[in-house]
Amino acid sequence: MPVAFQCTNEQMFDVSPDDIRTGSIPKVLVALAAPLVVQNLVQVVQQVVDAFWLGRIGEAELGAVGLVTPLTSVLVALAIVGPMVGAHVVVSQRVGADEERPARRAAFNGVVLTFLFGTAAALLAFFFADPLVRAIATVDPDARAVEPAITYFSAYAPVFLFMGLSDSLEAGFLGWGDTRATLYVNVTAVAVNVLLDPVLIFGYGVPGFDGLAVTGAALATAAGYAASFLLVLALALGLRDSFRLTRADARLSLSDCRELLAVGWPNAGQRVAQDAVRIVVVVLVFVAGGTAGLAAYVIGARVASVAFIPASGLQQAAQSMIGQNLGAGHTERARSTTWTGVGIAVVALTLAGAVQWVVPEALATVFVPDIAPQALAYTVDYLQILALGYWAIGAGYLLRGGFNAARRTKTSMVASLLQYWGVRLPIAAASVYVLDGGVQSVFWAVTLSNVAVALGLAAYYWYETSDGMLERAAAKASDAAAESAG
Template sequence: MERGKVQRMREEILTGPIERTLLRLAYPLIVSNLIQVLYNITDTFWLGKIGREALAAPGTSWPIIGTLMALGMGFAMAGFALVGQYIGAGRYEKANRSAGALYSLMLIFSTLTAIISLAVLPYALHFMKVTPNVYPHAKAYATVVFAGVPLSFSFMAFSALMRAAGDTKTPVKVSMLTVFMNIVLDPVFIFLLDLGVEGAAIATVLSNGTGALIGLRLLTSGRTGLYLTKETLKPDLEFYSKIFRVGLPSAVGQSANNFGFVVLTRIIYGYGDVVYAAYIITTRLVNFITSISRGISMAMGTMIAQNVGAENYERAKRIAERTMMVNFLIASFAILIIGIFRVPIFKVFLNDPAVIAQSEYVLKYFLISVPFFNGIFVVVTRTFSSAGHTKKSMILSMLRLWGLRIPLSYAFGYVPAIMISEVILDHEISIRIPLAELFGMSSRGVFFGMGMSNFLAALVALLWFLRGSWMKRIIEEEE
């Protein structure tokens, strides 16, 4: 996307019809998300042929992987907000400088992340109480993926920068190539070369590496709206400080959240790998069907960043509100489809009666809350982060996971009952409130707590959004 195209796209984002512009930006991202989830489902499908333990390995590993990779995602989000707002304000040279600083910072940071990840991996798996039959598979998978973290960070930076410039098509084309590579390489490495779970990880790293190299080539070619040169890629403490200042809250928040999923995995594994396998397959299916709404949220982020940069605050608010309505309906439809076809779909991945039985509880107690999470919570947090108010999105995300999901999941899954006593008119009145007993001290209580966290977090997010404190651009502070 050349400079002229960036300027034309900017005008449409700032003044064009909201729905049409949102759809134009969203449809490549929707395709990208569907393809990305197809990659996850491909891993799940092939590893399911080996057995339940192999199938659970990537899902077990990803909370650990995500904890450290979330640091990169936080800084990528900061770069996205800065570049998007500079473009919205018409300051294209500043946008290029911020893009170069982000890319070089991500390369440095990802190398450190990979080293730390490999060092903490065995301790993290033990903390999660991963069952002995899953442990070797999860460790093998994560070790290979951690080695490829710099490549993943590079591709992450490329995708964020292209979206900030309003180019949602180019990253999708590259993603399609990497996913199709992974689909082809998966059975080759898993079965033909007999590498099992480790083979699936190798296929992932090779695919991500190809995408990272293509992305770097495009950014340095001058054929995109953003142009990285040796000058812009040089370490720059001034721009690094900007990215750190904006990105650190998001990075810390996302890392804390991903570590929260490490804790949540420990809670779910308390009821065995059958329950965890059901949870992993179900969430993979949800991710596939709700890819449309997530793509729309990402497109909305581009529109929010540039409109806030141009100080079109009321238009930014309307964009977010319309995205909420659309995403709520899409997510509701997704859950309905899963509910109707749950059993035959599960049998495609793993024809295990025990796992299929558990999937009913995941659907009944947890998945019904997904429209509130996907339609409201995700839209609000992305609105905050795209506007550069990463502290707000950090607080919301940590509240949902650490303040609500983990305590509620543990309480309804493991705490039989609590007693509340109060002295009224010199008489002590005690009330016994059953928690996990309501669900027979079973995995149903864990999933109920997860569902409740989505309902409550969505309510808090909506109230905070309506206050409007996020409607202030951040680049004013950088001039």
Template sequence: MRDSKVQRTREEILHGPIEKTLLSLSLPLIINNLVQVLYNITDTFWLGKLGRAELSAPGTAWPMIGTLMALGMGFATAGFALVGQYVGAGRYREANRAAGSLYSLVLIFATFVGIFGYFATPYALRFMHVSESVYPYALSYTRIIFLGIPFAFTSFDFSFLLRAVGDTKTPMKLNLLTVAVNIALDPILIFGWFGFPEMGVTGAALATITANSIGSLIGAYLLFTGKVGVHLTPENLTPDLEFYSKIFRIGLPSSIGQSANNFGFVILTRIIFGFGDVAYAAYIITTRLVNVLTSISRGISMGMGTMVAQNVGAEQYKRAKRIAERTMMVNFAIAFFSVLLIGIFREEVFRVFLNDPAVIAESEVVLKYFLISVPFFNGIFVVVTNVFRSAGHTKKSMALSILRLWGLRIPMSYAFGYIPALAFSFVLLGHTVSVHIPLAELFNFTSKGVFFGMGMSNFITAGVALVWFMKGTWMQRVIGRVE
């Protein structure tokens, strides 16, 4: 791993101008995110031509798929922190060992996830109260995606490892290829062009796993031939209990946090579906639009993660803090103007995907009660949790993720959406004060309450995250602590 390119990048990350280095690392990631979102938009566009139920199927499936994938993502996060900090500390041999251990562990784990997910899908969809019109499409889509999970896992493993050493361009190029394949295959398999059978939602799922498979195989070739900054060999792929222990110790809290987060969206899907297909379709399209406009801020946050990991590894904590603070300011501004654009052009853009008056009307509710909180989520919460994960302090990121979704979002969304009123009493200056909040009158038992609860969860946890970040308890590298 100790080649001139990795060393040059390391010097820039540790000693170069923060803004210039951040832009250099983030630009490929921004492009990568935009391309990925372009695929999601394309997928939504084509499925929207089939109908509301078909359009909702992938969005219904992904909270469940994400719950299980997040377990592997947690281990990849641990590998990212270890490899990045080893490179920052100049310990290249150990960086390669950590990379090999991560790759073999993720591959084994992904196989079990794919098998389990395939058979658990019907039960999970029923638990989410998926409507009968959406259920058959979601079942077909989800099961096919689970069959391709090992390829998806090793693809993001490849991206995490290269990001850790400061190479963000190679994952971008590979993702451009796989997304191009996906976009090209989508209409061919969905509508049966060029002699292929018309497969609808099933075709969209097959396009996804085909593209992931191609990306995974190319990534494996690059890693094993040493053509990129990380070089895997049969020796460092051999099960290494010492590094497995490190990966589990650091990665398990992240896995739990991210899985709990994704499972929370399973519950949230159930809550939103309580108000029908219209509310859920509006939610899915709106989140797709947000992802387009916030891809820049997410790419910058990921670039920041590489810089934080290596600076923490080199014990340059004040520089790591400055990097994170500047990222927060930039990301907040980007997310703010993104939401403003969505608000201005909301109706016109929605009609491109689904010209359904009921869904377009519902999108105003999502904007007013939920989207206004996105700058606080993207600009503060996402950056802080990324700082904690990159520094290897995954228990902190886990706690924040669980607080946002399970402590606040789900209870508040349910309370404001379904509970007629909240009543409680407390003693103030010797007098009993009773408070009665008529939720039914405030929101008329509509989806307004659900989206209001979602928005409030973003505001509150952003504040908590900022206070925790400023305390600086994350400023300690994990490579020294776990050895």
């Protein structure tokens, strides 16, 4: 019998597994996505607050965060993304097949994997911050952003462990369709971060303490994720009625670990492939636009992360819904969920892009009120160029979700390789080094690559689903669930 956490007027966004398999697709998808959208918005608030306070120190400190962002993203991909995505997909399919104990065991083994990988990432960041950051800034090792970036990255090290543990447990709740639990966890992480930022960065409210500048920003983030891990652990041990871990579930299973990694590691490879190119793009921005260009790139990334919120939430919700339906053998419903999500995401992101196109200067000055004229000009250009491709980002998120939930994570990885290495990097490098197109040409490479991958994924998803991809995925999910139960 499926575990139901039924919808009530007080809990309008709670969705039961029965709803996921039989209810109105748009209604259930939105109900699942709504807490995730709020959760992602809260996470972006965290990034915005960090940028808000660091921007009041100076452009170099703000640029420092941008300089290490691709590096932190690579370590997150290697340490966290693989086990988390694997747990999300495997747990959802086992729940769909009514194999709940194997689903809980898979979630536990995801926690074990992220503990091991997260610890390794934290040690790497702490002891090798200097050479890793300088490797990114090889073009201008004396740039003002480099030293604060080294300081920030070494202090950021504990985040990898606490984020991994928290996210791996959240994957269990996501697989069950309990997206409200993940909302509570992330609100806690960001609330702690937001409260500590002004204290640890500037020393506000603490007599005799002048603050730790960029170190304070990193430590505030680490404290937030530590708090979120404690909360999600408490939820998993009995404070929620959906996903629960018991002592019987805490059993190491090498077969589960292999399955989680087989499903999730292509997504980790996808992230690494993306972020390796982003590191090169940071270098190209340095070459073409200097510190002003880097500040524009950071501000653009922060603003864009707000616009991506609906697509990211819808992707996670769709993966849960598609995974459970494939586990239950409802292939047509899984297909319809993907295309419904694509439609919703395209509309939402198109509206976000229209707003960004109209008020780019206002968005830029939110982050750096006294931003220099050149940096402001670059930021306006980047925000408007990005806005033109927002619809494609929305479609790409949902199409990847459709492939991921069918255990076709390698398809998502290949799509990202083509997007970043086949389109973005060649256009950006050629425009800077061959055509001398300026920093704006790097910005155009980002948008063109987003559009290219969205169109390619749409065509390929239509072709593969017409050729029986979902039917094969449902059969494989059924066999895997039966084997894990045995």
